[in-house]
Amino acid sequence: MTRALIMLRHLLVAVGLAAVVGGAAAQEVKLRPVDEGAHDPSWASFKARLLEALAKRDQKFVLGIVDARIRNTLGPDGSAEFRKLWQPHAADSPLWVELPKLLFLGGVFVKRDQGVHEFCAPYVRFKWPDNAPADASGAILVADALMKAKPSAAAETLHTLSHDLVKVLNWEVADDDRENKQQWVRIQTRAGTGFVPEEQIRSPLEHRACFAKKGASWRMTGLEVGE
Numbered sequence: 001m002t003r004a005l006i007m008l009r010h011l012l013v014a015v016g017l018a019a020v021v022g023g024a025a026a027q028e029v030k031l032r033p034v035d036e037g038a039h040d041p042s043w044a045s046f047k048a049r050l051l052e053a054l055a056k057r058d059q060k061f062v063l064g065i066v067d068a069r070i071r072n073t074l075g076p077d078g079s080a081e082f083r084k085l086w087q088p089h090a091a092d093s094p095l096w097v098e099l100p101k102l103l104f105l106g107g108v109f110v111k112r113d114q115g116v117h118e119f120c121a122p123y124v125r126f127k128w129p130d131n132a133p134a135d136a137s138g139a140i141l142v143a144d145a146l147m148k149a150k151p152s153a154a155a156e157t158l159h160t161l162s163h164d165l166v167k168v169l170n171w172e173v174a175d176d177d178r179e180n181k182q183q184w185v186r187i188q189t190r191a192g193t194g195f196v197p198e199e200q201i202r203s204p205l206e207h208r209a210c211f212a213k214k215g216a217s218w219r220m221t222g223l224e225v226g227e
Contacts, residue, residue, distance in 0.1 A: 028190060029132055029165045031139040034123040035106025043119055046211075046218040047103055054100050059088045062095070067212070071222035082223065099223070102209045105141065105202075110210070118221055120210040128204045129165070136165035138187065138201045145201070147194035151184035152176040159191040168203070169193065 037043040053061035066079045075081045086095040107121030120126060124139050143162045148155040151173045170186040173195060184195040210222035 029129055029136065030163045031124065031127060031129060031132075031165055032163045033106055033141065034108055034127055036108045037106070037119050037121075040119075042213065043211075043218065051100060051103060054096055057091060057096055062088055065218065065220050067219040067221045070220060071210070071224055073223075073225045086223070098207055099209060102207060107208075116212055116221075118210040118212045120208055120222070122202065122208060124202050124206075125204040125208050132165050133167075135167045138166050138168040138185065138203055140164045140166060140196065140201055142200050145196050147187070147189070147191070147196055148184075149194055150176055151182075151186075151195045152180075153182070155195075158194045159189065161189070161196070164189065166201070168201070171198075171203070 037047065050062070050065065052058075063079070063083070066082055068079050069077055070079055070082050071077050072081050072085055074085055083089075087093045088095050102121045105122035105124075107119055108123050108126045110118050110120045110126055112118060128139075140161045140163055145161040146157045147159040147161055149158050150156075152175060155176070167188040168185060169188055173184040173186050175182045175184065183198040185198050185201050186193065186195055187201070205226050207223065207225045209220060210224075211218050212221045213219075
């Protein structure tokens with residue numbers, strides 16, 4: 001991952017922790033998965049082609065769908081800054097891992113200020129419930145997340161969560177087994193405190209990608225993080 005993105009990840013974690021300090025345990029509010037793009041044949045076809053290109057590290061195709069004025073979080077907007085930030089020429093660019101994750105989670109259609117409709121993924125940022133508890137900072141993405149007593153798959157299961165909004169105490173916890181690369185997130189719920197795998201929970205502040213249809217083709221118009 002590029003140095004800029006590593007710094008941004010650390011900042012995001014700090015913001016998430018600061019937002020929940022001093023709050024009570026989150027109430028049981030759900031955020032169920034949404035994928036409005038599944039009903040749009042044009043988007044579904046484009047998404048399949050993009051995922052194929054990402055799997056092949058096809059930088060020519062990926063750069064070809066990046067809008068010239070794409071919104072970036074760090075630095076100015078534009079495709080030149082996008083290339084500098086994400087370094088798609090590199091085989092180990094975080095783009096090859098991060099963007100497929102966003103697409104697989106599903107998304108929603110969003111109307112921007114200029115009246116332009118975009119498809120943005122994942123849905124978490126855009127469907128965050130109005131009645132979410134003030135201390136909720138993470139959404140469980142699956143229907144059967146096992147909350148463990150310790151950061152280990154072998155630990156006792158304390159509770160099973162299903163698309164719940166929860167209070168996050170620590171976004172980056174290493175596995176008890178130092179040889180296991182699994183990362184965990186420490187959370188607090190009404191059932192107590194425990195750990196879930198990092199891939200089963202997401203903050204609304206994390207990366208999201210937006211796309212707009214221009215003529216017969218789709219363009220990536222944003223890859224952003226934060227509010």
